[in-house]
Amino acid sequence: MTEEFDTLWRRAQPFLPWNLAQRTRNLRVTPTWFADGSAFWYARETAVGPEHVIVEAETGNAALAFDRDAMRAALAALDTDPDAALARLEILDREGGMALDGAAYAFDGVRLRLMRASQGEPLDLLSPDGRHALFLRDGDLWLRAVASGAKTRLTDTGAPHFEWAKSPDQSLETIRLRRQGIALPPVALWSPDSRKILTHQLDERRVKSLPLVQNLPDGGGLRPVLHDLRVAFTGDAELPMAHLAVIDIASGQVTPHAGGPVHVSETSPLEKAEGWWSAAGDKVWFLDHDRYETRVSLIEMDTTTGASREVIRETETAFVDVNMEFGRRPNIRILDGSGEAIWFSQRDGWAHLYLIDLADGAVKRQLTQGEWVVRDILAVDPEARRVVFLAGGMGPCDTPYQRKVCAVSLDGGEVEILTPERGDHDAVMRDLGWADARAVADRAGPLPAAVAPGGRHFVVTRAPIDGLPVSELRRADGTLVARVECGSCAQDDVILPEPFETRAADGETMLHGMIWMPEGAREVRSIPILEMIYPGPQCIEQPLSAWPADPSEFFKTALAGAFARIGIAVVILDARGTPFRSKAFHDLCHRRLHDPGYLEDHASAIAELCDRHPALDPGRVAIMGHSAGGHAAARAILAHGDVWQTAIATAGSHDPRLYNHAWPEKWNGPLIRDDAGGDSYAAADNSRLAAGLRGALMLGHGDLDDNVHPAQTQRLACALIEAGHDFDLLMTPNDDHYSFPRAPYVVRREMAFLVRHLSKSGPAI
Template identity: 35%
Template sequence: MIVESATGRRTPAFDTARLRTAAERSASGVTLPAVLPATALTVSSVTLTLANRAFECALPAYACSPASLPAAMPDTGWAPEGRHGLFVRNHDLYLRARDGNETVRLTSDGAEHFAYGALSGMSLMAVPLMRSQSPRPPFGITWSPDGGQFMSTRFDERKVESFPFVEAVPQDGSWRPKLWQPRIALVGDAERGDVEAAIFDVAKRSKTVIALKDGWRLYGQVFHWSADGRSAYGLVTMAALKAIGLAEIDLATGAVRIVVQEATPKWGRFNAFIYSQPNVRILEASREVLWFSERDGWGQVYFYDLGTGKLKRKLTAGQRTVRDIIGVDEKRRHLFFTAGGTDADPDPYFIRLYSTSLDGGAARLLSPETGVHLASRVPIGNAAPGSATTAALSPDGNWIVESHSALDRPPVAVLRSARDGRVVAVLETADVSRVAASGWRAPTRVKVLSADGKTPLWGTVYFPPNMRQGQKYPVIDAVYGGPQVTNAPADYREAVVTMNPRSRASLAELGFIVVMIDGRGTPGRSKAFNNESYEVFAELELADHVAGIRQLAERFGSFDLDRVGVYGHSFGGYTSARAILAYPDFYKLAVSSAGPHNFQGFYPVEGLFPAADYGDGKNIRPNPAAVPPNYARLDLMPLAPRLKGKLILVYGEMDENALPSVTLQMADALIKANKSFDLMYLPNQTHDFFRTSAYYTQRMWDYFIEHLMREEPPADFWLEIAAPSQTTGY
């Protein structure tokens, strides 16, 4: 569709039937797929790309002609302008031109475990890459927009110990188990590896190492390249995220100037949600910086002078946390952002869109509709991820595209005026007919008090269909427990997708009441609320879950508190196992998948937790069996004797996120405590098995049916998960 911004008038970009006819005529009898394979679109042309041929179709003439396809080079990562790219050979970087066979060797010091273009063994995807024989472009490369320079990151893991993964059922059909050994450092290891970041000048064929000093480490890649080609900007942190900063890198010398720096005693970050894009922007024309900080207890945006590093003003205020910087109108000097988190709202997890002047003043609400408002932060074209222009904000700063929804209201995409928030046009209303036809029912949003009796908490409950008055239903607590994400859906999309754990709506359809509560220690509200989990992880959140479920049972009357189970994956695997061990009289069953049941045998997760301290501030393990005292409280193995109910531990053989050894160490503790438990071992499965394994999902359902509902699961049932082409992308 083509939409006229000022009026909202919509017209089709092209006539689908005419385009198909024109393309098939040009394709000489080749049948096009049901969905036209459009790979590029302008107001005057459409490009259709098949596996081995392409067509350029002019509009509105609907005249298609064959277009040349570039030679397939899956091992090459191309610069934005496309004239040249990089590939790796024998651990070194090579430059090749798009046209011609010329290649140039750029480096000669690459080595095994210190290679260019290679992911770290700590990447959480090392084993699939080791098993794959397919060519792939180099990792750790960030190009400047003009393709004249690039940044390379490589990891020196030559002294890091290897970590064994045994592939007991080889994928190639052979019978002898295979051993994969990526380099993975564990908590307390003396050798964790070093990182080298360097800037390459393509024309000069030169390499300049970025010279970070005083304990600073690069956080990710360069996110902004100056227009004059002299500087680049990246984010930096200190060990355990005790400080964060903005680094200006001199591209000629590699020298670094820390423009902005801030001490952060408890896990510093650049966005309240660490998986979201950092809320830092360089405004190069005015030599200014937008900087995210939680120094006043809430996530706010501050304004700095790029040259001096001095604070100019605080741009946002109030008891709400900025979620994302959506865009900047540098000409009119306006910032656009989303925010939420205040308890004064009907729900602190609702997100709204705001604007504010870079020169100071109160923020203006642009999206008054109740619910969760989301705006795209995908960069346009070759713009760097940290640039001001995004797909949500029009280049002239006049219009914003965003969508909003609630648990019972499907997403609606709208075009708004960036000046006053006026809705110019409804662009799309999500077609949820297939979801509705499947029997989907919106869950219920709830509010309870935490275990301290005073802090308000919010959650979401999926109820079974056709509930009977006076009947009590078994309850399942769907948990995560990690301090970096929320778990209880607040909008339609999140309620349907239910990222972690899966099966909430499915379990409700099977007859369970499924509860999610975002307890103390989770993000999205104040920093103090989030910090509650810093040293104790899920301890307080579990107390809140128990208190909240008891309140809901009293409120609704249909909760059977004699049949309460819990399940979760990853950090949720830890939290679900902790639940049945810490509250054995409340939780009667736990399905714990891929849980890090102790952290002394895990890779470092400093930042989410404090750095491991073996005494006197020492973070090197004094002996192989040492447990850092500040991690002892997190260890589930000493709690093994407390197990009363039914527990199943599930792990994937090739899971690098939650190491299989830690699950087996937990199993060993339960065996030593003479406890009855179940163990499910999934050959070849990675961390994603909670999304991808129909077998695991069915067995998890069976476990709840048999041991919590106390019924016999169907013996002839066979769950199948639709292939991605049969779904909407999941």
């Protein structure tokens, strides 16, 4: 590194994500409601650690739940690190009931007295009544009686790669979790009466092996470690399949699903919260997807016989979503008491909710409609016949992606916009199903949720595009009760993004993006440009506010601001083929992995921004991306070297044929081979374009990436070497898909690379 870059790096230091996070607090309130809905508690972030605050729902009056110093002293008797214990502490009630690591205590202001020991063990899945716990042993399911400790074996057919209640190897984080010492509890869903479980036996026996070498073993030693995963690549004939079954814990009776096994993608239906029990325990419902996600069906299964029937089917030529954002809980709810279900569909061209009859799958009514989208269901009140949800692009918004809290009656009527103010409205979702069961196993109290039990109040965080977020307590009709918390950080700590609109390359479609402009003097063509790209197509890249609470989004916005601090303008654009707009807009991505995110749209936007801002230099444009963004960044410089002269591509999925089949096959369809030896995915392989490199390219990868295998980057590097091109290659030991792009060393190398290649002369910009 040169002295000039060292100066820039020091200038950027205070604004880099890991440093800025130390000065930023309370970007969102995460409320945990008491059972009667009369109050909630949350952990207020302070310079010396969390403060536990109780807020009264009717008045908004807030008070500390206890004296922090007294509690810290009491915790010192239980834990050698009382500050860490304080961060894990939960409040159970207003009378001094506390919980830590599943154990319940009474706090009298001085000491903590144990009321109930933790019922679970780290790998247990507790029943709703707390009397039994499921655990795994050698591929089979076992049951433990909490009171006596007696153990009963529930299954005896577990075998290597054919294990009960297992998460798929291709979950994208199997090795990362293993290295962190995180072992998952059984993948199972207890019935409400705690008498049965819905689970699966996961068949990975014929799925091909994917090795990953760990060159620096975590426990020390010289000999590298070989990790072995079972992962199906795009086009593979054999896929992991889940054999669903219901097990009666008293009799041990195993009732398999008579309809045969179901597909798993990165995870199984139960892990995606796509399974539901009836109140009586006589039925379960689950979602069944075809391999290419062109069909999704709601299946009802008799828990006594295993017989099943299809309640409703949704099909699309391109792909079907049950939530427009990858990894979010499906926007489907079973209303067992009334024999109905809330169903999510884009059949009218937009993402909306429908009420269906569980008896025959007939649509009783469309609950929401219009040129906007339902993002997430927050709560359903079957008694009041009301659903509360987040909607995108409704009412006054800075972008069509910002959300508002809305509600609608299950019996029909107009949608109520409960938070009409400008900005994005963020609300905490309570996951149900297996994800909920996992969380409950580690807690003694309820899970956080935006909407209070009974639905009379909710908590929302309103985040403007040009300021700090504010968390508010509101009544069911949206009227304000109280401002609960304001995000805090010195305004000078951030360069705010400027939203912009532009036309796509087709000259018609309106696109939206953000630009972070450096401060100070702006001479003509004096500012280089960096585009940060992630083309989805399962999500968008631009943040919804300047101060997002999500850690990944915060990292991104902070990094953009840090680049702007050293004189680089940063652009983020969501082009055609991304979600959260119309179905037709999203479908434009289908079968286009060879052109990730419509790169011509990005090129057009860069040119227009340079016309609007004469200080921007179209001759010094860089692009950087990670994962699918890494594929797009490399593709940009290889195919459009006249627009982007510099690129950083980290953990790039440079050839979608070398990836977990579920993601590419949803967006690009089946792998079809031709008589000439090619296939329908070959055009998406970046190595085919390696000879065309004209600018400066940096490739990066962590050698323990269990999401995008390091072979992806190595194959592109090999093609570049064979083409005789110079490029930078950074491979870091023991970094995975998540840790690599967030590592300070990696960020420093990336910044140095950009400074070197975006400078007009020398490293100083």
